[in-house]
Structures are given as structure tokens and as C-alpha cells.
Amino acid sequence: MISNAKRGLALALSLVLAFVMVLPMLSRPLYVPASAATTEELKQKIANLDEQIAASEEKIAENNKNKKEAQSSADSIQSEVDALQTQISAYNSKIDALNEQISSLNDDINSTQKDISETEKKLAKQKESIGDTQKLLGERLSAMYKTGNVTNLEILLEADSFASFLNRLELITRISKHDSDIIATLQEQSAELQSTKDTLESQQSSLQASKQEIQSAKSEQQDAKSQIVSKKSTLDTKVNTLNGYIEELDADSAELESYVAAARAQQQAYMNSINAQLAVTASTGTGTYVTPEGGNGTFVWPVPSSHNVSSGYGYRSGVGVSNFHYGIDITGAHGAEIVAAAAGTVSISANPCPHDYPKNYNCGCSGGYGNYVVIDHGNGLLTYYAHMASTACGVGQYVAQGQVIGYLGCSGYSTGNHCHFEVRVNSSGDRSLTARNPYNYF
Ligand SMILES: [Zn+2]
Numbered sequence: 001m002i003s004n005a006k007r008g009l010a011l012a013l014s015l016v017l018a019f020v021m022v023l024p025m026l027s028r029p030l031y032v033p034a035s036a037a038t039t040e041e042l043k044q045k046i047a048n049l050d051e052q053i054a055a056s057e058e059k060i061a062e063n064n065k066n067k068k069e070a071q072s073s074a075d076s077i078q079s080e081v082d083a084l085q086t087q088i089s090a091y092n093s094k095i096d097a098l099n100e101q102i103s104s105l106n107d108d109i110n111s112t113q114k115d116i117s118e119t120e121k122k123l124a125k126q127k128e129s130i131g132d133t134q135k136l137l138g139e140r141l142s143a144m145y146k147t148g149n150v151t152n153l154e155i156l157l158e159a160d161s162f163a164s165f166l167n168r169l170e171l172i173t174r175i176s177k178h179d180s181d182i183i184a185t186l187q188e189q190s191a192e193l194q195s196t197k198d199t200l201e202s203q204q205s206s207l208q209a210s211k212q213e214i215q216s217a218k219s220e221q222q223d224a225k226s227q228i229v230s231k232k233s234t235l236d237t238k239v240n241t242l243n244g245y246i247e248e249l250d251a252d253s254a255e256l257e258s259y260v261a262a263a264r265a266q267q268q269a270y271m272n273s274i275n276a277q278l279a280v281t282a283s284t285g286t287g288t289y290v291t292p293e294g295g296n297g298t299f300v301w302p303v304p305s306s307h308n309v310s311s312g313y314g315y316r317s318g319v320g321v322s323n324f325h326y327g328i329d330i331t332g333a334h335g336a337e338i339v340a341a342a343a344g345t346v347s348i349s350a351n352p353c354p355h356d357y358p359k360n361y362n363c364g365c366s367g368g369y370g371n372y373v374v375i376d377h378g379n380g381l382l383t384y385y386a387h388m389a390s391t392a393c394g395v396g397q398y399v400a401q402g403q404v405i406g407y408l409g410c411s412g413y414s415t416g417n418h419c420h421f422e423v424r425v426n427s428s429g430d431r432s433l434t435a436r437n438p439y440n441y442f
């Protein structure tokens, strides 16, 4: 089923490409397949996107760096702001305490004022009483004198007898004394009230003085506070500016990230379409058991003990990069036998790599192939077997199909034990032109 679908797709593609590719074909060497130009175009698009993704990621990294700097400035200014806020709070509580004192003084002043008013009222009443009493006395005396409209002396002289004179005199004197006593008492009380009032007024002015003092202390604190407030407001503005800048950077990065995501999706679409043209599915992960179908039957499987393919021929995407995988990766046990896919002459048998262990970097040996073998099968057909623990054949040696030529390992640019099996036609040159899908040969 799968192979029928693949053939159907390949047929459909070749029909389409037959028209599309006529012009490019004229300017290319004959061995380039009909689909190469479209593949080339797609590869170019993928490479362009790689560049744009790299540029975007560089910008994102720059944004992150700027953001970090801005954040650290904002944080340090914010801690100054916090310190100022602590000072402001301290001033506020001082001012609150002073306000409380002022309010309590105001209460005292009001109550003293009330006392003064009451005292004044009492004083006024006393004065009125004194006036009334004096008036009454005057009226009484005048009533006594008025009877004969005479003077004091005349009253005395007009007395019928000395006894009567004495009686009258005594009466007058007693009345007069009584009223004078009343007046004296009233005046004494008045004086006391006046003295109370004076005391209250002096208390009042000392309260007012205290209030003045506290108010001036309060305005000192308020001045000091407003200086700190204005300092803080300047710093607040700076923090806001930095936060705005950080937001802009975040927005820019978010935009770039969504662009990168879209670009990667686009790349994946291009890769899928190239892989569809190649009629292969690049597998990833630890390995997928593969039974090659649809090939021409020329080759036997190069790792008899394992059919696990961790990565197929074609486009694959890695961390931030897309690349074309020019062979298939067959995972297996370290030291597993690797055999010649077909009979031929060993043209390369290299054992330069001592780095036969899992690693996450390219030791660079043999350009990443590590220890590897190349067999020339004639008619320009070459097979490559890379990342061996060691080779088991010599250059110029003729090997039969299925003959052991080396052992599976992890040398060169390899993170885990596997055999990278690659097929090239016509030349060992530029892989992008000479590599072929190995599945076409099994
Ligand atoms: Zn090495």
C-alpha cells in the first residue's frame, strides 16, 4: 500500500515537474533528476529562512540582553524608591503625631476659650449686679432724702428729737453699710473672676504658643517630606520609562518569536514537500524498525543485527537549524558488524578518530565521519559507512556483498552508536548533488 502510494505520488510529481523543469534542465548537467530544480528552489527558501530565523533569534537575544540591563537598572532605582518611600512613611507618621498634638491643643484651646467666655459672662453678671445694687442703694437713699427734698444735714436738723435723729442716722448708716457690704462682696467676687479669667487667658496664650511651635515643627517635616517626594517622583518616572522600554522589548521579541515559529512551520512545509518528492519519511527519535521496500534490490542491509533507523534521508530540523540528511542512520549495539551493501573495491578505510564515545560535539575527525569506509561499486556508485568503532578492511581490497567491513560505533560527529549509511552517484563531490536516497537500492 505504502509503496503504491509512494509510486503514485512520484508519478504525479514527475508529470508536474516534467513541465515545470524543462527550462532549468537545459542549463544543468544531465544526471540531475527532473525534480532537482524545484528541490533546489525549496532548499534555497529553507536556507533563506534559516538566515532570517538566525537574524531574528539574534535580535531576540539582543532584546533579552537589553531587557536584562533595563530590568537591573529598574530594580536598583526601585530599591532607591522603596528607601525613599520608607522615609516618606516615617515623615507621615511624624506629621500624624504632630497633627494629633495640634488637635489635642485645639481641644484644650477650645475648652479654655469656653471657660474664658463663661468667666466673662459671670463677670458681666457680677458687674450688672453691682450696678443694680448701686442703683438700688441710690434709689433708697434718694427716696429717704426725697421725702423733704432735703440734704443729709437737714434730715438731721429736722429730726424731732435727738433720739429720733439718732435712730434715723443709724437707719441710714445701717442701710448704707448693708449695701456697701453687698457691693464689696460683689466686687471681691468680680476680682476673683477677673483673676480666674487672667489665669485662663495666660493659659490660653501658652497653649497658642505651643500650637505655633508644633505647627512650625510640622511644616519643617512637611518641607523635608516634599523634598523626598519630589526626589521619589523623579525616580518613579525613570522606573516607568524603563518599564515601558521593557514592555516594548517584550512586544518586539514576542513578534519576532511568532515570526520565527511561522518561519519554522514554513520550513517544515518546504522540508515535507522535498521529502515527499524524495518519497522518504525522515524518522527521528531512538529508531524505527524499517523494512526497505520499493528499491531496486541491489543492496543488502548494512547492519544485519539492526533495522532501527533513527533518521532517514531528507530534510530534518534540529535546534534552530534545518539541514538535509544525506544518508540514513541505523542504530545498533556498539561493535555490531557492518557489512558491504554490495560487492566492490574499498576506496577509503579510515581509522583516525579516537573519540568513539557518545558526545554532543563534532570532534572533526574525517569531517565528522570519524572512522569510515567507502566502497566503489563501479558505474560511479559509491557507498559510505560512517561513525565506525573501527574499520575491518583495507584500501584497494575487494569485498563481497555481505562481507564484514567494520564495526558499529560512535566516532566522528555522533552522539550515540549508529552507522550513517550514504549512497552517492557519479562522484564523491558535493553531496547536495551526488547523494541519493539509499532506500532506492535495497
Ligand atoms: Zn574523532
Ligand SMILES: [Zn+2]
Binding pocket: 311, 325, 327, 328, 329, 419, 420, 421
Ligand atoms: Zn547520518
